[in-house]
Amino acid sequence: MxxxxxxxxxxxxxKIEGSQDVLESAKVDEDSISGTFDVSVEVVNYPxxxxxxxxxxxxxxxxHKRRLFNGSVLVSKGGEIIFKKSYGYxxxxxxxxxxxxxxxxxxxxxxQFTAVSVLMLRDEGKINLDDDITExxxxxxxxxxxxxxxxxxxxxxxxxxxxxxxxxxxxDSCKIATNTExxxxxxxxxxxxxxxxxxxxxxxxxxxxxxxxxxxxxxGMTFQGFVQERxxxxxxxxxxxxxxxxxxxxxxxxxxxxxxxxxxxxPFDDDIRNGFVGEKGIYSSVEDLFRWDQALYSExxxxxxxxxxxxxxxxxxxxxxxxxxxxxxxxxxNPDMVYHYGHWKGARACIIRYYKDNDxxxxxxxTGSSTLKGIANKIKKELGQK
Numbered sequence: 001m002x003x004x005x006x007x008x009x010x011x012x013x014x015k016i017e018g019s020q021d022v023l024e025s026a027k028v029d030e031d032s033i034s035g036t037f038d039v040s041v042e043v044v045n046y047p048x049x050x051x052x053x054x055x056x057x058x059x060x061x062x063x064h065k066r067r068l069f070n071g072s073v074l075v076s077k078g079g080e081i082i083f084k085k086s087y088g089y090x091x092x093x094x095x096x097x098x099x100x101x102x103x104x105x106x107x108x109x110x111x112q113f114t115a116v117s118v119l120m121l122r123d124e125g126k127i128n129l130d131d132d133i134t135e136x137x138x139x140x141x142x143x144x145x146x147x148x149x150x151x152x153x154x155x156x157x158x159x160x161x162x163x164x165x166x167x168x169x170x171x172d173s174c175k176i177a178t179n180t181e182x183x184x185x186x187x188x189x190x191x192x193x194x195x196x197x198x199x200x201x202x203x204x205x206x207x208x209x210x211x212x213x214x215x216x217x218x219x220g221m222t223f224q225g226f227v228q229e230r231x232x233x234x235x236x237x238x239x240x241x242x243x244x245x246x247x248x249x250x251x252x253x254x255x256x257x258x259x260x261x262x263x264x265x266x267p268f269d270d271d272i273r274n275g276f277v278g279e280k281g282i283y284s285s286v287e288d289l290f291r292w293d294q295a296l297y298s299e300x301x302x303x304x305x306x307x308x309x310x311x312x313x314x315x316x317x318x319x320x321x322x323x324x325x326x327x328x329x330x331x332x333x334n335p336d337m338v339y340h341y342g343h344w345k346g347a348r349a350c351i352i353r354y355y356k357d358n359d360x361x362x363x364x365x366x367t368g369s370s371t372l373k374g375i376a377n378k379i380k381k382e383l384g385q386k
Contacts, residue, residue, distance in 0.1 A: 005114050009328065037235045039294045041081060041100070041287040049082045052382040056083050059378055063371055064088060067260060071365035072098055074286035075379055079358040081290065090255040090366065092265045103239045103283040104255045104364040107342030109349040110282035111208050113227055115327030117150055117215045120230060126218050133210065137183045141190045147214070149197045150207035151326040152314040156193035160186070160206040176246040176275035179213040182206070201314070201322040205279035207303050213276025216221050223277055224249070235295050243281050245274035249284050255289050255366045257346030265367060268345040280344050284306040286362045293353055293360045311338045311355065334386060341372065359383050
């Protein structure tokens, strides 16, 4: 039942030399024609990793006992998993334990899947990143916004999901707004751009909702269907789904989100904004995200030059460099590292890739914990990374 018009009732010691070609280093068996892709998700037990494993586990056990972490963690070194463990419950009411295959809401970590979907269509010649977005959605009341501006958060659009109370109060309370409605909403309300496209960076969920709709317009498929068929099925990501409140599928091994208060863990109420996908809405497991990580060392999804663009820096019109690629954040002093965090309604997610060394850190949480950056920093030290 809807309450008003807004809410429903209810984030050593590498085995690979740095000079080695990372495309050759990934431990994958691929055949892009047949769509097969095989990655081991078993933990290696090399003696040189045992001390790292024990220290990571001890640290996470302490956090869990203090109710500061409830989730799953996977760490890889040189393309091999050296740590994988889960702590706590996926469903507190039923006391269902978390497992490495448990499927968490990724929140904004979902954006990288949206970006790759757009770039797959670009590689196929169906999208030009320098096209004005109105060439695909003529109903939008803006000129000068290119597809690449949406990908790297330089469009100038308002972060629409933050303004739902202002702009969705007119919405039919019996219908969940989805990506299809976003161009109409923007056309109807015409909120002003924050700045001229390409001149500034401002993290923006609106752009990724539009990008998911762009995938639908160009591919002739739903965004859920495209990502499922072209990414999840190809990579064997069996515990991953795109989930919209308007058409919620069955999610294998689903993890539910909670907030911790004086009475314990309370389920989060759902939200009408969960009808939108692309900026969030993807559920996945640490094992599936490792498969995703390894796929980005190969050309099974994207061309090599497109992969470099995906994880590169952005340059504004004035030449200033922005620490964001397409769905991936960058840092100033390490061009070979990309990362993204996500948080939404109790979901907390983190993925960090050191793609020169083929190292990765994946952390998923379902209780709104603010410890993910601390955990990531601890694991970085164990990997010998910054």
